[in-house]
Amino acid sequence: QKEVEQDPGPLSVPEGAIVSLNCTYSNSAFQYFMWYRQYSRKGPELLMYTYSSGNKEDGRFTAQVDKSSKYISLFIRDSQPSDSATYLCAMSAAGGYQKVTFGTGTKLQVIP
C-alpha cells in the first residue's frame, strides 16, 4: 500500500463548478500537508500549505485536513479553464528534515 493515495482522474467539470480533490494517507506522523499545481510541460508549484489539522482558505481555494480520517481535500470554487492542470498532494512529518511524499496527481480539466 502506498503511503499517499490519490485518484489520478482525469476529472472533467464545467466552468464555474466546485471541484473537490482528495488524498488519503497511512502515515500518522504526517503533520505538513501541501497541494501543488502542475501545468503541462512545467514543474509543480506550491498552491496551499497547511500544518496539522483544520482548514485554510486562499481566494477560490480551500484546503482541509482531517487527521482522524487521514484524509485531505482541496476545494476549488468557481472553477476556471485556467485551473486545468494536474494537482498533487504532498505531505511530510515534523522535526528536522523529513522527506516529502507526493501523491501521483489528479488531472483536472475545466471545460468552458
Place this chain on the structure above:
Amino acid sequence: DADVTQTPRNRITKTGKRIMLECSQTKGHDRMYWYRQDPGLGLRLIYYSFDVKDINKGEISDGYSVSRQAQAKFSLSLESAIPNQTALYFCATSDPNRDYTFGSGTRLTVV
C-alpha cells in the same frame, strides 16, 4: 529569469551513453533535490543535498550520481543510460519549511 533553471529541456540519448542534467537556482536556499516523474508513479526522490558537502541518496538512486558544485548548482548524471530511465526529471530547491520550488523539467528519452 526562472528561480530554478534546468538544462537541457529535452534530450534523446542512446543506451549506454553518459549524460548529465544540470540545475541552477537563484532562491539562495541550501537544500536541493532531484526527482523523476513517471505516469502513475508520481514524483520519486533520486538524491538530495543540504549543502555543498552533504549529499544523500533518495528512494531510487541506483544508476544515478550527483555533484553539488556550489550552493546554487546541482547536477545529475546517468553513467550508463538505460531505457527504463526514460522519464521527466525535476530539480527543486526548498526552504526549511518545506516550500519547494521546482524547475521546468528535463524530458529524457533513452533509446
